[in-house]
Amino acid sequence: MTIRAVVFDFGGVLFDWNPEHLYRKLIADADERRRFLRDVCSPAWNLQQDAGRSIADANAELLASHPQHEALILAFYQRWPETLAGTLPDGVALMERLEAAQVPLYGLTNWSAETFPYAWEHYPLLHRFRHIVVSGRERLIKPDPAIYRLLFARMADDLPDLQPSELVFIDDSARNAEAASALGWHGIHHVSAEQTAAQLRQLGLVF
The missing domain is CATH 1.10.150 (DNA polymerase; domain 1)
Structure with a gap:
């Protein structure tokens, strides 16, 4: 895999x-x-x-x-x-370990278009993602399959011949993770960074 x-x-x-x-x-x-x-x-x-x-x-x-x-x-x-109230250290550490292993990172967030600019300005870690789909900008929202398909189309511009089975999606909402799995992605319901890291390793990622 x-x-x-x-x-x-x-x-x-x-x-x-x-x-x-x-x-x-x-x-x-x-x-x-x-x-x-x-x-x-x-x-x-x-x-x-x-x-x-x-x-x-x-x-x-x-x-x-x-x-x-x-x-x-x-x-x-x-x-x-x-x-x-800021960032979650364990989650950020996981992200940074994947980044250090040169795994391409993307964002898919349910967030108001009017408040996201504050986070973009004050949290430079967001600038390290290759692309971020913000629900409020697109007027689409998880778990609607359309928003996942929109991100996939944009990712395919970066990653030629991309297949759904080559993607992992991490979300603290089980419903949103399941929606990704229904499209052929590997949805992970994020409960803790430790559990998510273990699931990523089971999928073959080395980081």
Whole structure:
């Protein structure tokens, strides 16, 4: 088996992103904070920005239905950098070991087009990927097969005669990893860098 490239998801693999990092500062009570992030600035609401909805439209939707939480709603993006608590050392170390072994690296991330530029500016490790597909820019989102196919087409420009079976995709979401596997890639559900490294070695990568 020959693996010609590894594709990384970012959040939960290389980056420690979590709205809790911000809202622990804004909502002291843990139960109240949990309810707010479940029912107001929820994962489903945030995912729509990752799929291409503008921040302005996202805020307008919540302000119309939850006007009593205006300040907390607006804080989500006004103070968005505080939701990003830096990188995950084990994941970055894994990436760097693959890079040192000259394995081509690519990125496939569910991320808002309006917040990704902050990460691009402040985290130079992103510049080391050959190509990154950002869901918000493409208005496609994992696990939609279309976004995987889009990245594959762009990778094929770099890697002639590329086959799906020659790719590994690492994601902290089992659903997203399974979507890659359904297309013939080797999807790895990232639970820890140690387990992911072991699975990469099972696929024949030496690093």
